[in-house]
Amino acid sequence: MNHKKFFLIILLCMTAMFSTACSENKQSSENSKNSAATNQVKEKAEPKKPSYKAKFKILHSEYIFPYSPDTKLSKDELILKLSLFVENNGEEQLRLDKSAFNLYEGDVKTTNNIDITAADSNEVSKELGYTSLNPGKSIEGTIYFLVDKGQKYKFAFTPDGDQEYAPIETEIDGKKLLDSAKKLDDPAKALLAYTDITIFGKDNDNFEKLTGEHKREVISEYRESFAKTLFNDLDITTEVDDDKKLNHLIDTVQHVYQEKTKVKAVTKAIRRGEAIVEANITPIDYEKVKKQVKNRHEDYKKSKGDDFYDDDLLVNPAIKFMTEEIKKAQQASTEKTVQVTMYNDDNNKWQLDFEDDGLLDLEYFSSFHK
Secondary structure, X not given: OOHHHHHHHHHHHHHHHHHHXXXXXXXXXXXXXXXXXXXXXXXXHOOOEOOOOEEEEEEEEEEEOOOOOOOOOOOOEEEEEEEEEEXXXXXXXXXXXXXXXXXXXXXXXXXXXXXXXXXXXXXXXXXXXXXXXXXXXXXXEEEEEEEEOOOEEEEEEOHHHOOOEOOEEEEEEHHHHHHHHHHOOHHHHHHHHHHHHOOOOOOOOOHHHHHOOOHHHHHHHHHHHHHHHHHHXXXXXXXXXXXXXXXXXXXXXXXXXXXXXXXXXXXXXXXOOEEEEEEEEEOEOHHHHHHXXXXXXXXXXXXXXXXOOOHHHHHHHHHHHHHHHHOOOOEOOOOEEEEEEEEEOOOOOEEOOOOOOOHHHOHHHHOOEO
16 A cells, blocks of 8 residues: 555544544534523423412402492492402411402502401401411402402412412403493482482483382472472462462472583492482572562562461462572572482382481482572
């Protein structure tokens, strides 16, 4: 073998060995990188331990108003009431307090430190505050969150409040609860229905549906009570024989109220059996009307002479004067705010309580004239 061939064979062997070594090192390096990356992903994706200690279920959810009208809510805020079932599935005692229950609107955690008296005073014993459950035991109770109505919420329950365990989560669709929110307006709607058929003298098709009262009976009682109030204002001590003139006067007053007064009503609080409705009323300046009627009445008596004391003969002129002057009534410059209590009957209707006192003895009705 000549020298050139020998050196060529040696060179080829060395080249092959070098290539094999480089390939093995590269493969080893890639395997090392892949292994590190796999471990990193595995470390990031590793979940928290499952919450095996307990299970829970939302039995009922609804929007409610605060118990007290002094609790301030923004336009879109309501209280979300959740009725829960919680069972201890672990082998040790399970501690519960409010920190175990959390609600999120998107990424924002809502507050659940609502004062129970601001929600429902009759649920005090059922509120899920601090308690302990022995293994195998369960409890039902309520918890409250201040929320924006109609949103999507995520409810998270962390047994023992232990962050080592993944919370048990469930979704709540607030849009599906909006029907319960609509019913919260019923007390205010009922009050305005009473206002329509009495103060304003106009029909309201939903009156009996909202109140459960007989429309004709309420209208009759109102007109009778209103007539007595007018008689007192006119210093009439005798009965009015001319029903036509009296009814014309009442109709005229109702038309003036309808045209020149304003009222808005909102439900502020609901507790068992009753609701607080806040009414903002812009009344008419009734004092000025009464003053004008009185002056005309006195002038009329003087025109008949000093010996004219026949009350029967003063009735019709007094009604005439009131009918004419009430049309000139002006809207008062200031608004009046009145809180009205509405009572819930056995059929879930909202009513005014005017059995002991006349309808017009309620502050709400007298607030339409200043």
